[in-house]
Amino acid sequence: MSGPLLGPSVSGRALASGRPATGRSFRLHRPRAGFCANGTCGQCGSDPATGEALCCTPADRVTPSRIDPLRALGLPAERQLPWFWERRLLRPRALRGRYLSAIRSLSAAPGLPAAPAIAAPAHRTLEVPLLHVGDPDHADPGAMVVDATAGSTAFGVYADRTVAATAPGELLEIRCERLVLATGAHLRLPPIVGNDLPGVLHLDALERYLDQGADLRSVRVAVIAPAERHAAIASALEGHCQVVHLDPEIPRRIGGRGRVQSIAVGSDTVACDVLALALDQPAVELALLAGARGVLGEGPLPVVLADALPDWVELRGRAAAQPALPGCAQQRDAFACPCEDVRVRDLEAAVSSGLRDVELIKRRTGAMTGPCQGKVCQGAVLTALRDLGVEPRPMTPRPFGRLTRLADLAVAHDA
Amino acid sequence: MTRRRIVIVGAGIAGLVAALEAHAAGCHVTVLERGYPGGGNSGRNVGRIRRMQLTEELTRVSIAASDYWLEIDALLGGRNPLLFPTTYALVLYGADEAEHLGRLEPMWRATGIDARLHDTASTLERVPVLRGGEVPVGSVLSSALLVHHDAAVHGAYLAAQERGIDVRLGVEALGVETAAGAVVAVETSQGRLAADAVINAADSHARDLAATAGVHVPTHPMRREALVTHSIKPIMDQAVTFYRPYEGWFNQTLRGEIVAGVTDPAEPAGLNHDSSLPFALRTAALLRQKAPSLMGLHAVRQWAGTYEYTPDRSPIVGAYTGVEGLYGLHGWSGRGMLLAPVCASLLVREIVGGGRDPLMAPFAPARFDGVEDDAGPHADYYGGYVTAAP
Numbered sequence: 001m002s003g004p005l006l007g008p009s010v011s012g013r014a015l016a017s018g019r020p021a022t023g024r025s026f027r028l029h030r031p032r033a034g035f036c037a038n039g040t041c042g043q044c045g046s047d048p049a050t051g052e053a054l055c056c057t058p059a060d061r062v063t064p065s066r067i068d069p070l071r072a073l074g075l076p077a078e079r080q081l082p083w084f085w086e087r088r089l090l091r092p093r094a095l096r097g098r099y100l101s102a103i104r105s106l107s108a109a110p111g112l113p114a115a116p117a118i119a120a121p122a123h124r125t126l127e128v129p130l131l132h133v134g135d136p137d138h139a140d141p142g143a144m145v146v147d148a149t150a151g152s153t154a155f156g157v158y159a160d161r162t163v164a165a166t167a168p169g170e171l172l173e174i175r176c177e178r179l180v181l182a183t184g185a186h187l188r189l190p191p192i193v194g195n196d197l198p199g200v201l202h203l204d205a206l207e208r209y210l211d212q213g214a215d216l217r218s219v220r221v222a223v224i225a226p227a228e229r230h231a232a233i234a235s236a237l238e239g240h241c242q243v244v245h246l247d248p249e250i251p252r253r254i255g256g257r258g259r260v261q262s263i264a265v266g267s268d269t270v271a272c273d274v275l276a277l278a279l280d281q282p283a284v285e286l287a288l289l290a291g292a293r294g295v296l297g298e299g300p301l302p303v304v305l306a307d308a309l310p311d312w313v314e315l316r317g318r319a320a321a322q323p324a325l326p327g328c329a330q331q332r333d334a335f336a337c338p339c340e341d342v343r344v345r346d347l348e349a350a351v352s353s354g355l356r357d358v359e360l361i362k363r364r365t366g367a368m369t370g371p372c373q374g375k376v377c378q379g380a381v382l383t384a385l386r387d388l389g390v391e392p393r394p395m396t397p398r399p400f401g402r403l404t405r406l407a408d409l410a411v412a413h414d415a
Numbered sequence: 416m417t418r419r420r421i422v423i424v425g426a427g428i429a430g431l432v433a434a435l436e437a438h439a440a441g442c443h444v445t446v447l448e449r450g451y452p453g454g455g456n457s458g459r460n461v462g463r464i465r466r467m468q469l470t471e472e473l474t475r476v477s478i479a480a481s482d483y484w485l486e487i488d489a490l491l492g493g494r495n496p497l498l499f500p501t502t503y504a505l506v507l508y509g510a511d512e513a514e515h516l517g518r519l520e521p522m523w524r525a526t527g528i529d530a531r532l533h534d535t536a537s538t539l540e541r542v543p544v545l546r547g548g549e550v551p552v553g554s555v556l557s558s559a560l561l562v563h564h565d566a567a568v569h570g571a572y573l574a575a576q577e578r579g580i581d582v583r584l585g586v587e588a589l590g591v592e593t594a595a596g597a598v599v600a601v602e603t604s605q606g607r608l609a610a611d612a613v614i615n616a617a618d619s620h621a622r623d624l625a626a627t628a629g630v631h632v633p634t635h636p637m638r639r640e641a642l643v644t645h646s647i648k649p650i651m652d653q654a655v656t657f658y659r660p661y662e663g664w665f666n667q668t669l670r671g672e673i674v675a676g677v678t679d680p681a682e683p684a685g686l687n688h689d690s691s692l693p694f695a696l697r698t699a700a701l702l703r704q705k706a707p708s709l710m711g712l713h714a715v716r717q718w719a720g721t722y723e724y725t726p727d728r729s730p731i732v733g734a735y736t737g738v739e740g741l742y743g744l745h746g747w748s749g750r751g752m753l754l755a756p757v758c759a760s761l762l763v764r765e766i767v768g769g770g771r772d773p774l775m776a777p778f779a780p781a782r783f784d785g786v787e788d789d790a791g792p793h794a795d796y797y798g799g800y801v802t803a804a805p
Contacts, residue, residue, distance in 0.1 A: 026646040026671055042645060042713070051711025083566075100499035100669060101652075109648035112544060112708040120703065123696070158692045173692060354576045355569065357451040357584070363458065363565040366670070371645045371715050399690050399717050403645065407710040409699035 006058075011037060011044045012214030013059040018273060020198035020259050022054045022064040026370075027082070027341040029074035031258045033198035035187045035338075035376055037205035037212075038148065042371025042403050043338065050116040051405045055208075070107055081349050082342065082365060116407050119169070123411040127175045131163055133286060134182035138316045143180065146172070156399035157289040161312060164399075166408040181287055182316040185280035186375045188303050188325060191334040191344055191384065194254025203233070203278040206241075216241040222263050222270055224250055224326075225278035233278075245270045250279075250301075250328040280323045281379050282306075285401045287315055294394030296382045300327025303379045304394055336384050337377040339370020344384050351388045358385060358393050368395055371403055418443040419767070422601045422610040424588040424624055427457035428564070429744050429755035430616035431571035434580050435490050436763040437614075444580050445610075447603060449587040449620075453568035456618050459720025461641070461666065461674050462567070462752045463654050465503040465559035467530040469519060472777050473729065474526050476754065479774055483757040484560060491570035492577055497563035497669055504542050504653045505555040506705075512658050513553045523557075530557035544651045548705040561654060563669060564752055588617070590627035591741060598628070598740035612740045612766055616759070618723045619686055621731075621745035630735045632780070633788035634746045636721035638687045639676065640694040644712040646671030655706075663701050665709075673709060677701045690717045722749040726789045732758045732778040733765065742766060743780045 014022050021031035023045030034044035039053040047057045132143035133154045146152045152167035165172040187202035222245035230246050251263035262271050284306040288294050290313045292306035332345040342365045350361045367381045368374040382392035419442045423430045426448035434444045468474040488495045507513050523530040538554040587604040601608045615621045619636045654666040663677030677698045702709050731746040761772045
């Protein structure tokens with residue numbers, strides 16, 4: 001875990017270059033770029049030398065590869081149900097299992113990953129009366145602050161009011177009497193066709209790329225945000241990128257090959273390179289780990305909210321908001337879960353095959369089990385399931401509240 | 416003649432395979448599941464199917480169990496549970512361990528399995544992921560299988576639905592009702608269900624259910640945790656286990672994730688599904704020590720399940736003493752995915768009058784009559800470690 005980034009990231013520079021894809025999805029090998037620009041969503045890929053997310057890696061350190069040789073395998077697979085292998089691919093019986101081995105060796109990595117050259121972090125245990133996780137501007141005086149801007153990142157809440165965080169050279173185990181979470185928001189992915197294309201991102205991510213120093217002046221940006229924020233957004237982005245569309249309504253679809261090239265709004269098509277969405281999914285994952293109950297909210301584009309917070313935990317700022325998002329039609333070919341390439345129609349197929357429980361459908365399709373662990377997709381998946389008549393019970397909260405590199409967890413052995 | 420009514424408690428891999436086999440044998444089958452199929456230990460494991468075991472009787476059962484897995488897709492309605500070949504690597508870091516396991520080679524040869532002791536160079540050549548880490552003394556390598564446990568459980572559940580088997584989700588078995596020493600019904604959270612036979616496949620809850628019929632089974636659950644990384648391209652074909660107790664294991668799944676775990680010698684007995692920070696730190700530290708090339712991967716999730724331990728670390732399969740028509744199918748002690756399907760199949764054959772298969776001899780419930788639960792050396796999965804002479 002290194003400190004805050006100075007200068008553009010690999011992902012930021014890729015976005016500026018007009019070729020935003022730096023990662024690829026695991027199952028269908030679709031080109032991907034990050035939604036978050038803060039290492040949460042896991043879509044942008046990672047630095048092979050250190051394992052750091054490319055949105056948090058300085059641009060000069062890595063040149064992302066543009067060609068995915070396995071896309072040729074992904075294209076035919078996209079036309080099948082994700083579990084087509086069960087009855088079709090894995091026959092005849094004599095060859096059972098061999099296909100899977102063949103696919104594994106076809107797609108095998110050329111060698112072992114490189115081990116990041118960092119020393120084992122020290123394990124530091126501390127007790128504080130008040131711990132503040134997230135935006136320091138919201139912190140009470142005297143609180144210990146854990147935040148990327150303070151050089152540390154919380155990844156879990158465990159028993160006995162213990163918050164675990166990574167910091168440069170240290171693994172912090174912080175026992176607190178009170179916990180304030182001002183963790184902001186993730187993107188609530190809208191279920192429209194093209195929603196996984198590189199160039200679709202959270203408005204916060206666009207701002208982060210600009211803060212890092214990415215030069216996006218030639219990039220055409222469509223922004224979806226509530227009308228009352230339009231003036232502020234327009235003036236904030238003025239001179240930094242070309243805002244070609246500013247609208248409260250979610251577009252009908254997103255078009256493009258390998259990246260965002262246009263959006264369809266009503267009967268019009270707007271050419272653009274980036275679709276920045278001010279659609280907030282409050283970042284409640286640490287609150288759920290602390291014991292709050294997850295519920296799917298109301299409205300046309302519901303998000304997952306933390307209910308029944310334990311008395312020692314407080315949500316603050318956008319993490320505590322109950323955003324009222326605009327509606328959009330649920331499209332069957334849209335991705336509900338981009339990490340695992342699960343489309344709305346895959347969820348439909350799982351339900352109609354006879355599975356009627358979120359935990360079963362999660363395991364069947366892989367939805368919500370990828371790097372983001374539901375932060376970006378859980379609202380979309382649960383809404384689709386609710387519409388299919390399945391009780392939209394959020395999945396069991398488990399650490400890690402955030403992607404955490406093994407090297408940052410591997411503390412020198414405690415006696 | 417009316418069909419035999421069998422009630423199966425638990426819709427994990429054991430209960431569902433028993434249901435499919437009993438249905439095929441002409442019984443009227445009802446399955447009770449308090450949560451969702453595979454919601455207990457069947458959904459919280461890594462699906463290692465290996466023939467190599469440390470005793471001859473367990474090796475012979477494991478060979479039958481592996482063969483059963485290779486044929487299971489017909490039972491699952493043509494679904495393949497993502498069964499794929501792997502190499503099981505039991506990695507050794509002590510000369511005493513290698514010496515002990517070397518003495519088992521003749522037994523492995525006699526049973527016809529390909530488990531062999533390899534030296535340091537051969538181990539590092541065949542298990543390259545260990546390069547750069549602590550140098551092993553050697554390893555026992557054998558061909559094995561990995562199964563995707565969810566695919567297996569879902570395949571069995573969907574096949575049961577297709578065949579019209581009554582699988583009741585969200586219904587809890589509260590107790591077994593007996594009259595004159597024989598099973599007559601199961602009391603459930605949704606009423607009484609008459610039964611001629613009851614199969615107790617509730618693993619971590621099996622002890623409590625058996626107790627309602629006055630049967631004492633000396634088992635106890637132990638938490639076992641795991642963590643999983645994000646997916647990467649295939650880098651290893653082996654399922655690695657470190658033989659030293661209190662150490663751990665890891666392998667890559669078909670989805671590309673590395674799953675890993677390590678046992679905690681101080682873990683108390685009890686049903687506990689919480690994730691713990693010490694586990695995550697111990698596991699990462701273990702991987703740094705043994706397979707440092709994995710250190711750049713990101714952990715995405717950790718979870719916990721339980722091993723239901725019996726005193727001899729072998730399962731309980733068969734009729735309990737004292738209650739006619741009540742059968743145990745639990746106590747897997749960490750070998751559930753491997754053993755449950757074949758044991759379920761052979762138990763059903765026994766129940767419908769086909770006799771008891773000699774392979775099941777070591778698993779008779781009666782061996783624990785009058786035996787108390789041992790809260791023993793918990794992390795000692797092998798039930799004996801180095802000290803057990805072959």
